[in-house]
Amino acid sequence: MAGVTLETVRKIYAGNVEAVKGVSLGIEDGSFCVLVGPSGCGKSTLLRMIAGLETISGGAIKIGDRVVNEVEPADRDIAMVFQNYALYPHMSVYDNMAYGLKNRKTPKDEIEKRVKEAARILAIEPFLDRKPRALSGGQRQRVAMGRAIVRKPQVFLFDEPLSNLDAKLRVQMRVEIKRLQKALGVTSIYVTHDQVEAMTLSDKLVVMSGGQIEQVGTPGEVYRRPETRFVATFIGSPPMNILPGIVEGPGRVSVGGQSIAVTDMKDGLAPGAAIEVGLRPEDVQAGTTGASSLTMDVDFVEELGATQLFHGKVAGADFVVQASTGQIAADTRKLTLAVDPANVHLFDPQTTKRLGRA
Amino acid sequence: MVENRPFRTFMAYLTLIVGVVVVAFPVYLAIMASTFDTATIINGNMPLTPGDQAPENYTRALFYGGKLAREPVSMMMVNSMIMALGIAFGKILISILSAYAVVYFKFPFRKTAFWVIFITLMLPVEVRIYPTYKIVADLGLLDTYTGLIMPLIASATGTLLFRQFFMTVPDELLEASKIDGAGPFRFFKDTLLPLSITTIAALFVIQFIYGWNQYLWPLLITTQSSMQTIVIGIKKMITTTDALTEWQIAMTTAVLAMVPPVLVVIFMQRLFVKGLVETEK
Ligand SMILES: Nc1ncnc2c1ncn2[C@@H]1O[C@H](COP(=O)(O)OP(=O)(O)O)[C@@H](O)[C@H]1O
Ligand SMILES: [Mg+2]
Numbered sequence: 001m002a003g004v005t006l007e008t009v010r011k012i013y014a015g016n017v018e019a020v021k022g023v024s025l026g027i028e029d030g031s032f033c034v035l036v037g038p039s040g041c042g043k044s045t046l047l048r049m050i051a052g053l054e055t056i057s058g059g060a061i062k063i064g065d066r067v068v069n070e071v072e073p074a075d076r077d078i079a080m081v082f083q084n085y086a087l088y089p090h091m092s093v094y095d096n097m098a099y100g101l102k103n104r105k106t107p108k109d110e111i112e113k114r115v116k117e118a119a120r121i122l123a124i125e126p127f128l129d130r131k132p133r134a135l136s137g138g139q140r141q142r143v144a145m146g147r148a149i150v151r152k153p154q155v156f157l158f159d160e161p162l163s164n165l166d167a168k169l170r171v172q173m174r175v176e177i178k179r180l181q182k183a184l185g186v187t188s189i190y191v192t193h194d195q196v197e198a199m200t201l202s203d204k205l206v207v208m209s210g211g212q213i214e215q216v217g218t219p220g221e222v223y224r225r226p227e228t229r230f231v232a233t234f235i236g237s238p239p240m241n242i243l244p245g246i247v248e249g250p251g252r253v254s255v256g257g258q259s260i261a262v263t264d265m266k267d268g269l270a271p272g273a274a275i276e277v278g279l280r281p282e283d284v285q286a287g288t289t290g291a292s293s294l295t296m297d298v299d300f301v302e303e304l305g306a307t308q309l310f311h312g313k314v315a316g317a318d319f320v321v322q323a324s325t326g327q328i329a330a331d332t333r334k335l336t337l338a339v340d341p342a343n344v345h346l347f348d349p350q351t352t353k354r355l356g357r358a
Numbered sequence: 359m360v361e362n363r364p365f366r367t368f369m370a371y372l373t374l375i376v377g378v379v380v381v382a383f384p385v386y387l388a389i390m391a392s393t394f395d396t397a398t399i400i401n402g403n404m405p406l407t408p409g410d411q412a413p414e415n416y417t418r419a420l421f422y423g424g425k426l427a428r429e430p431v432s433m434m435m436v437n438s439m440i441m442a443l444g445i446a447f448g449k450i451l452i453s454i455l456s457a458y459a460v461v462y463f464k465f466p467f468r469k470t471a472f473w474v475i476f477i478t479l480m481l482p483v484e485v486r487i488y489p490t491y492k493i494v495a496d497l498g499l500l501d502t503y504t505g506l507i508m509p510l511i512a513s514a515t516g517t518l519l520f521r522q523f524f525m526t527v528p529d530e531l532l533e534a535s536k537i538d539g540a541g542p543f544r545f546f547k548d549t550l551l552p553l554s555i556t557t558i559a560a561l562f563v564i565q566f567i568y569g570w571n572q573y574l575w576p577l578l579i580t581t582q583s584s585m586q587t588i589v590i591g592i593k594k595m596i597t598t599t600d601a602l603t604e605w606q607i608a609m610t611t612a613v614l615a616m617v618p619p620v621l622v623v624i625f626m627q628r629l630f631v632k633g634l635v636e637t638e639k
Contacts, residue, residue: 051533051537052536053533053536072536073533073537074537074540078537079537080533082530083530087534088549089553090549090553099548103538103539103540103544
């Protein structure tokens with residue numbers, strides 16, 4: 001088994017489109033790394049370069065200690081699961097899984113052993129003789145994973161493998177992929193635009209935007225301490241509220257004339273400077289007052305069952321608050337919000353970078 | 359309108375039936391004519407029910423030929439068969455390979471290559487007949503099967519058909535094959551070819567019939583009677599002087615000429631449907 005190392009990897013497509021702009025990243029052996037970002041941010045391109053399906057315009061990709069820039073996909077010891085499964089339509093499920101092994105001249109009994117085992121793990125034994133067209137979406141997905149497993153590769157690559165499934169199946173398969181990856185311990189790189197998938201699956205979360213890495217960390221780190229405004233609003237649902245504010249002094253900012261205490265604030269910010277104040281909808285306590293508090297004009301309420309979302313305005317900017325159902329009357333027009341200084345995120349309005357302690 | 363429905367259905371069927379009768383009647387007449395002797399056909403009062411000369415006519419046509427074209431029809435059929443199969447398989451082979459190259463390999467002027475193939479081959483044999491004849495003659499291929507088949511093999515239709523089909527095959531299949539360790543040849547053999555079965559069957563039917571019905575080209579390049587094809591044979595059996603034409607033999611040959619294309623259609627139709635049921639992208 002092996003880790004994957006990217007060293008200032010770049011991809012320039014024909015027509016001078018720079019899809020990946022110098023990405024460096026180390027993925028530890030056996031870990032589950034998720035690349036997440038909005039559509040068009042270059043995550044598929046990066047994954048396909050690791051797979052060897054796209055040429056590398058600059059930098060180096062290493063699998064283990066070997067630079068694989070010039071290595072054919074088949075010789076990189078990777079397996080890939082595609083978004084639309086890419087099963088061979090004319091081959092049975094068994095042959096779909098066996099094909100890669102046959103091409104590698106694996107002995108017949110070894111092929112059979114591995115396919116049977118993968119089929120058992122994935123619970124697709126009853127379908128081995130069927131053609132892919134006679135399977136449901138979820139079953140096809142399993143076959144696609146089976147095809148990857150039987151190869152016993154160094155690295156699994158997934159490109160949005162769940163986006164063709166319905167919502168319920170997606171959650172179920174997500175759990176299965178995670179369990180499987182833990183059981184097999186194979187280094188995995190997974191591409192998705194869905195931040196919930198990204199948070200739940202990853203050991204290492206890589207947030208990308210515009211061909212560059214915005215932040216790398218554990219899901220917890222990225223959620224608790226987003227390094228840029230982009231990450232702050234991309235990770236977490238509903239997204240973080242961003243309010244315009246002004247620096248008052250060390251550890252204090254004001255939003256629409258209301259003063260707020262902040263724990264994580266960079267030293268030496270000039271009083272009176274503009275600043276962006278980020279608050280997660282789930283991090284503010286509605287209906288109470290605390291050390292610092294804000295007032296909100298409520299426009300409407302969204303019911304989510306266990307929780308309610310209050311939409312409205314704070315200091316003229318859109319704001320969303322999450323509260324347990326029943327905690328606040330649904331017809332409330334004015335809310336007081338208690339703000340914990342530890343939950344306030346500050347960003348530079350120009351560079352959009354976090355203005356926290358080093 | 360609802361009350362008009364039965365009448366309209368009736369009219370639709372009537373039109374179809376009339377159409378079928380118009381098309382089928384001459385064929386029926388030919389089949390009937392192949393069961394009488396010359397005298398019965400010539401006097402203009404041939405019955406529309408089968409006569410008793412069928413065994414005699416078919417044996418004579420197949421094994422001895424007519425008075426004018428003295429070659430047995432069985433031999434002509436073998437020639438036609440070789441030519442039609444040669445053309446059909448040759449066209450499929452050439453066009454599937456050129457389409458594969460044009461779609462899956464990135465070489466300079468790939469688009470240009472495709473359009474050049476396309477434009478030059480849009481011209482049928484009849485248009486480029488002189489240069490083609492000259493080349494075949496200079497190569498000493500007159501009166502050979504190679505000369506008969508080769509100039510008709512190159513096919514823009516086939517290339518286009520396969521190109522369109524290949525472009526509907528998802529790129530991910532190629533990529534999955536690459537990762538599964540299949541090179542260009544294996545991908546072609548293991549994935550593309552099995553997926554193309556229906557297209558191949560369709561093309562085979564069209565090209566077999568095209569090859570079987572060739573008239574001008576075989577007429578030009580074959581001089582020996584042993585190289586004669588059945589379509590030429592029929593023509594030779596019919597002369598301007600009615601009295602000399604052995605109509606029953608000509609009709610028998612015509613009926614025999616219809617058999618292989620009909621069989622191909624019937625047989626291929628099965629494969630066709632089977633292919634449609636079994637493969638899916
Ligand atoms: N084959 C290609 N040729 C040119 N540009 C491409 C090609 N593939 C992708 N791109 C561009 O590269 C950027 C990143 O694409 P991609 O990696 O597919 O994004 P993502 O998977 O994050 O949605 C996009 O702007 C896209 O338009
Ligand atoms: Mg993508």
